[in-house]
Amino acid sequence: MDPAAGPATPAEGRARLDAHQKFDAACRALGSQDERMRTTIFGAVPVEDYVRFMEFHTRHHGKQMAD
Numbered sequence: 001m002d003p004a005a006g007p008a009t010p011a012e013g014r015a016r017l018d019a020h021q022k023f024d025a026a027c028r029a030l031g032s033q034d035e036r037m038r039t040t041i042f043g044a045v046p047v048e049d050y051v052r053f054m055e056f057h058t059r060h061h062g063k064q065m066a067d
Helices: 012-030 047-066
Strands: 036-041 045-046
Touching: 012 047, 036 047, 045 047
Parallel strands: none
Antiparallel strands: 036 045
16 A cells, blocks of 8 residues: 555556455445445445545555654
8 A cells, every 4th residue: 555665566566456446346336336335433334435534544544654
């Protein structure tokens, strides 16, 4: 999750892209059916809210690791 450094090998880069594509496809599939993500902390939330939170959460931890 550190785009500035990038993956060490092309295979690691492919694995990262595959993981992102699977996450994107799963979120789109749930969202198209008006399904909700079930979380252990927040309960069932709209997919858009879950993805938005994960983006903020990931950026927050990225800033912590940069220090």
